[in-house]
Amino acid sequence: xxxxxxxxNGVIGTSAGAEGAExxxxxxxxxxxxxxxxxxxxxxxxxxxxxxxxxxxASALDDAAMLAxxxxxxxxxxxxxxxxxxxxxxxxxxxxxxxAEVAFCGHATVALAVALAERMGxxxxxxxxxxxxxxxxxxxxxxxxxxxxxxxxxPAHSRPATPSxxxxxxxxxxxSVEDLDAxxxxxxxxxxxEHLVLAAASRARLADLDYDFDGLADVxxxxxxxxxxxxxxxxxxxxxARDPFPVGGVVEDPATGAAAAAFGGYLRALGLITAPxxxxxRQGEDMGRPSxxxxxxxxxxxxxxxxxxxxxxx
Numbered sequence: 001x002x003x004x005x006x007x008x009n010g011v012i013g014t015s016a017g018a019e020g021a022e023x024x025x026x027x028x029x030x031x032x033x034x035x036x037x038x039x040x041x042x043x044x045x046x047x048x049x050x051x052x053x054x055x056x057x058a059s060a061l062d063d064a065a066m067l068a069x070x071x072x073x074x075x076x077x078x079x080x081x082x083x084x085x086x087x088x089x090x091x092x093x094x095x096x097x098x099x100a101e102v103a104f105c106g107h108a109t110v111a112l113a114v115a116l117a118e119r120m121g122x123x124x125x126x127x128x129x130x131x132x133x134x135x136x137x138x139x140x141x142x143x144x145x146x147x148x149x150x151x152x153x154x155p156a157h158s159r160p161a162t163p164s165x166x167x168x169x170x171x172x173x174x175x176s177v178e179d180l181d182a183x184x185x186x187x188x189x190x191x192x193x194e195h196l197v198l199a200a201a202s203r204a205r206l207a208d209l210d211y212d213f214d215g216l217a218d219v220x221x222x223x224x225x226x227x228x229x230x231x232x233x234x235x236x237x238x239x240x241a242r243d244p245f246p247v248g249g250v251v252e253d254p255a256t257g258a259a260a261a262a263f264g265g266y267l268r269a270l271g272l273i274t275a276p277x278x279x280x281x282r283q284g285e286d287m288g289r290p291s292x293x294x295x296x297x298x299x300x301x302x303x304x305x306x307x308x309x310x311x312x313x314x
Contacts, residue, residue, distance in 0.1 A: 039111035042255035042291040042308035050255035052111040053078030070096035076250045079108035090126040097248030104192030106257015113149035114310035148309040155302035156265025158189035172216035191261030193226040206232040217246035229259040241283040254284030255291030264297040264304030
């Protein structure tokens, strides 16, 4: 499926005519009933970054309702606060893509944290998620007044991809072994959920993304991957990334915080991080939604810190 088969949010199948009008009306009803907020994460521009839905009070919603709202919103993920203690700044959070619940989502975590900081003031937050406790620190930048959030992942780790995993993924991507950077071997990395990490040998290879949507989704479901994290190394401290997300009903994610956390574990597993390091990840450029993610990785601490801003949409 080529890049012109989806809109700038990475969502498949935008409707037109009467069908589109009916869908838009349904979206408005769903959002109004749930109080859905829309933020774009890992950017200071609503036209960039990765859009996320945020529902600050989902205590009355069951699983089916949350999934339906996420599908109507149409972003790669929507974060739902299902319970919380505002005085302790601790909240229970679940994440849904348009097709299924997701154990953890980095960009929706950043979006939620910024939404809370704007309403409660900056400071520490603690999110209880399906993968465990996720501490988040929020701050307001005095220079531009923008809220930013730093999440601390669960312990990240990485292992080499098996030959069958690699073969099946390359076939669905329509890539070959020669398209890969031999210095950055294929791995399956974890930072809350699993992502296949493949390093492209050139920026041109990364830019030319035209893959078998259904085929890759089948491979990912079989192996339990949330996204395929495609990267190109510009320098030791700057990487470009693209993240196909067909299992969530989305062709591509403009910014993927969970994959960024997993990628930090990947760099540490390869021995490329031997001292505390800050790595920049540039994502979303090739789909017209540029995003900037920062990860802080140490050689000893198994957790990865992912930082980004978020701004309201509309």
